[in-house]
Amino acid sequence: MTRPATRIDLRQEAYEVIAVATAKKLPQETGGILLGYGQDTDIVVTHALEVDGEGASTHRYVRDDVTANALLAAFLTERASDDPTGYIGEWHSHPAPVGPSPTDITAMKAIARDHDGPLALVVYTPKGTHPLFGRITRRQRWGRVTSKAVTVLPPPPRFEALGPLPADAVRADGPVFISYRQSDGTPQAESIENLLRAAGLVVWRDHRDLRPGTTTDRLEQALTQGLSAAVLVVTPEIAHSDIVRERELPRLLQLDEHPAFSLCIANTTARAGSPTQCDYDAPDRLLRLAPSRTLADKKQNNMLQPTGESEIVRDLLMHRTEQRKPATHSEDRPFTIRVQTRPVPFAMDAGEDDLHIRIQAANEGRLPSRTGLQLLQTTLPLTSDAVYATRARTVRIGGGAHLSVALALGAALPETKIGNVEVVDAKNALWASAEAGDDPLTGELHTQPVDFGKSESHDGQNRVAVLVSLTPDPDLTAFERLLDQSGGGFTEAAILTVVGEDRLDPREAARLSTTAAQQIKRLAARHGHAEVHLAFHGPYTMALLVGRHLNTLRTVVYEWDNATLGKPLYAPALVLEPGVAGGPITEVLLNP
Known part of the structure; x- marks a missing residue:
């Protein structure tokens, strides 16, 4: 005599189908059919299929027989002829932590009357103390049908239990x-x-x-x-x-x-x-x-x-600066930012700096990535606000960046918002926005007008072109090409250079960056607050400090490139408008 089945062995694949289907349909009930085979006194459930229930609710599920038969037929068609796996019972979910109802038991008895062998019923109750309830129903001699509660063996845990967190699991400067x-x-x-x-x-x-x-x-x-x-x-x-x-x-x-x-x-x-x-x-x-x-x-x-991602960035920036604020104020140290536009970023970048700006690098060439600049356009206002919220007396910036990025970063930290900005170069020299009294006064900024064939603006907008060249013997070819090939036309052009020394002294940074910005503003003012087209040739430290003073201008920023037929040129990269909502970057011009 065959002993009745006493356990339901629920395998991993079947359990996952049941758990996932239940999770997706909560708070409604759902269910389906079980597939497997008998083994000694147990029923082994290897697979489960979800079958939509017509009119399913929070307390009712009745499976669609037509759909169930079609799914079962499709499943069996894919099995080998000697595979013992077949229909072995039913499953459904209960949102509340209760087992099979009298209605469930009656329904299983009705199915068992037309079926040889035991049938399993599994009821899954998410987050219950005992989430799996089981019953075995079978037709006995003389047509009598019995139903018995049995144990459901869940699949073994796939992972070891988690232990307590170590004491240093949370770190204010961590990733x-x-x-x-x-x-x-x-x-x-x-x-x-x-x-x-x-x-x-x-x-x-x-x-x-x-x-x-x-x-x-x-x-x-x-x-x-x-x-x-x-x-x-x-x-x-x-x-x-x-x-x-x-x-x-x-x-x-x-x-x-x-x-x-x-x-x-x-x-x-x-x-x-x-x-x-x-x-x-x-x-x-x-x-x-x-x-x-x-x-x-x-x-x-x-x-x-559209604002979902920006809200996350804002929240985490504010969280970061709040965590760093006590150290900044108690130690009276600068708020530090490290910026890079070329190296690939990793989590190991985390270090002593308060922020680590990493711009997505271009796949090739010397120009910055258009996508990276667009990301910066979105985040720079948020970063600027977060830095301002720290009330730090000084912001110190290290690393290195494309000049358009340096100008934009400077525009996001204007003199009207951040008192003092220091930029550390590759030799660890400090270029500060505030004059410290040790300026050697050896370099002077010289403004040279450029005589070129002026053209009328097709849209009525006055434009002035400026080359700021802070290195000796600048190559003017790319700037001349910019003037010649401008489709919009310029009303005036000028070159700003430093005379009196071969190499800039970092102690002159405050005076020279302020003077350069003043000259640019005067040039724009002469033509009714004209749009400035700025080509910059010099250290990124000075680009950042000059950018701090461009808050009243609309400035088109260019990047130098020599990738086109080996000819140097200035490619338009960004439009800076620090004084408008959403600035300082209001447009990314660089081609993909």
């Missing part, structure tokens, strides 16, 4: 961790990463910073060795990510209990019937935290709105 599902979250994660880097925040993201080794081990190191913040990107497919659900999210929730840590939730899931409004219950539902409101009660950023 921002980005957690996401690669299949549908990669574009959003990459966009947020690039914006955060352009704003001055160091980012840890798996595709760039995950070192060789076991993935879970490397993730654990990243999550426990000094983060300052994190962004959780919630997309529909995140329901399938056991790495996010079982490893990253639990650690992030632990970290978020620390007051110095900031967790941002980037929600991309739309509310039913409203494509621009996100579903604030989705993160808990998709990550199997529901019915608790662990994430729903936290601030979420709506990624379906």
Whole structure:
């Protein structure tokens, strides 16, 4: 005599289908059919199929028989002839932590009357103390049908239990961790990463910073060795990510209990019937935290709105500067920014500097990346506001950058907003915006008008062209070509050069940068506040300091290039308008 089945062995693949389908449909019930085989006294469930239920609600599910039969037939068609896997029962979910109802048991008995062998019923209740309920139903002799509650064996845990966080898991100057599902979250994660880097925040993201080794081990190191913040990107497919659900999210929730840590939730899931409004219950539902409101009660950023990403950047910038403000004021030290437009950024960039601006590099050539400049256009106002909020007396900038970026950064830190700016060059010399009394007064700025064939502006806008050349024996060929090939026409042009020395002395930076800006403003004022077309040739330290004084001008900034047939030229890169909303960069002109 065959002994009745006493357990339901639920394998990993079947369990995942049930759990994911339940998460996506909450708070409604859902369900489907089970596939597997009998083994000794157990029923082994290897697969589960979801079948939409007509009129499903929070307390009712009735599967569609036609759909179920079609899915079952398609499944069996793909199996080998000697595969014992077949229909073995039913499953459905209960939003509340209760087992099979009398209606469920009656329905299973009805199915069992026409079926040989035992049938399993699995009821899944998310977040219950015992989330899996099971019953075995079978037809006995003389047509009697019995139903018995049995144990459901869940699949073994895929990961080891997490231990407590180490004491130094949160670090004020640590990277921002980005957690996401690669299949549908990669574009959003990459966009947020690039914006955060352009704003001055160091980012840890798996595709760039995950070192060789076991993935879970490397993730654990990243999550426990000094983060300052994190962004959780919630997309529909995140329901399938056991790495996010079982490893990253639990650690992030632990970290978020620390007051110095900031967790941002980037929600991309739309509310039913409203494509621009996100579903604030989705993160808990998709990550199997529901019915608790662990994430729903936290601030979420709506990624379906154009401002969603900028809000995350602003929040994390403010968090960063708030964490750094005590040290800045107690030590009376400068607020430090390191900027680079060429090297590829990594999480290991995190260091002593308060902000680390990294502009996405171009794939080839000497010009900056158009995409990188567009990112800077978005983030620079946010970075400027965050720096201003620190009330630091001095901002000190190191690293190196394209001259257009240096001018834009200077325009974002104007003399009217930031008292003193210092720029450190590659030799660790300090170029300051404030005169310190040790200026050797050896260099003088000379303005030389340029005689060229003036052309009328086709749109009535006055334009003046200026070359600021702070190196001896400048190559004027590219500037002359700019004047000759200008489609809009210039009303006046001039070259500003330093005479009296072969090399600039950093102690002259304040005087010469102020004088250069004054000369540019006078030239523009002579022609009714004309638009300035500025070509700059000199150290980036001086470009940044000159940019601080351009707050009343509309300035088209150029970059020098010699990639076109080997002929040097100035390519238009940016439009700077520091005094308007959304400035200082109001337009990116550089060709892709």
